[in-house]
Amino acid sequence: MATPSVIAECAAATALRSVLHRVRQAAERSGRTAEAVRVVAVGKTKPASLVRQLYDAGHRYFGENYAQELVDKAPQLPLDINWHFIGHLQSNKVKSLLAAVPNLHMVEGVDSVKIANYLDRAVASLGRKPLKVLVQVNTSGEESKSGVEPSRCLELASHVKSSCPNLSFSGLMTIGMPDYTSTPENFKTMTNCRVDVCNALGIPEEQCELSMGMSGDFEQAIEMGSTNVRIGSTIFGPREYPKKNQSH
Numbered sequence: 001m002a003t004p005s006v007i008a009e010c011a012a013a014t015a016l017r018s019v020l021h022r023v024r025q026a027a028e029r030s031g032r033t034a035e036a037v038r039v040v041a042v043g044k045t046k047p048a049s050l051v052r053q054l055y056d057a058g059h060r061y062f063g064e065n066y067a068q069e070l071v072d073k074a075p076q077l078p079l080d081i082n083w084h085f086i087g088h089l090q091s092n093k094v095k096s097l098l099a100a101v102p103n104l105h106m107v108e109g110v111d112s113v114k115i116a117n118y119l120d121r122a123v124a125s126l127g128r129k130p131l132k133v134l135v136q137v138n139t140s141g142e143e144s145k146s147g148v149e150p151s152r153c154l155e156l157a158s159h160v161k162s163s164c165p166n167l168s169f170s171g172l173m174t175i176g177m178p179d180y181t182s183t184p185e186n187f188k189t190m191t192n193c194r195v196d197v198c199n200a201l202g203i204p205e206e207q208c209e210l211s212m213g214m215s216g217d218f219e220q221a222i223e224m225g226s227t228n229v230r231i232g233s234t235i236f237g238p239r240e241y242p243k244k245n246q247s248h
């Protein structure tokens with residue numbers, strides 16, 4: 001008889017295939033190919049064994065949004081995984097994260113000059129190659145969301161590009177509404193920010209990624225130009241928080 005964890009593992013690989021199919025179709029609707037959109041599978045609260053299952057199915061891009069969870073999980077998994085740290089990163093976690101995850105591919109969620117400077121110094125002190133970062137933009141206007149105001153994304157992008165030699169500015173990232181849905185306006189704001197940043201910093205638009213789109217809205221985000229979607233629950237199933245946090 002199949003145990004629940006075996007069932008979950010098969011379900012995740014099947015769900016991933018279905019997501020990749022939907023991504024391809026959405027990319028084609030926007031006149032692009034599936035290769036133009038990276039799918040980051042977000043395994044937060046899920047065991048490394050489940051991530052491993054998707055790795056075995058051929059997937060290589062995975063995301064986490066709790067630094068400690070990534071520090072614990074990454075060493076249990078193959079080194080050719082490209083890890084994305086997504087969301088707000090605390091400055092006191094930077095060193096341990098970079099030290100524990102040599103295959104950290106990108107930090108999606110630089111939301112202040114302070115964290116940019118911390119990352120820059122930590123990359124230098126560990127002698128790592130420049131780290132790709134996305135600037136997080138708050139497109140929903142909610143206080144609770146981290147990210148810079150759209151009117152300030154150029155300022156932060158410009159700081160990263162000109163004052164952080166160990167970081168590689170790679171684009172912009174946003175989280176939608178509190179219920180994790182977004183509106184076309186959120187995505188339009190991102191496209192506008194990209195135009196401003198690319199014009200001001202002299203970067204071709206193809207070199208400025210847009211990370212937008214999660215389980216509830218990734219197809220629409222892709223149709224509006226997303227190059228990187230972060231998908232958790234649609235692939236891995238509902239998150240497993242300890243009981244006391246279940247409303248989260």
Ligand SMILES: *Cc1c(COP(=O)(O)O)cnc(C)c1O
Binds near residue numbers: 042065216231232233
């Ligand atoms: C959890 C998380 C996701 C994935 O959310 P789903 O709605 O489960 O796909 C994406 N981005 C960030 C920043 C997250 O924290």
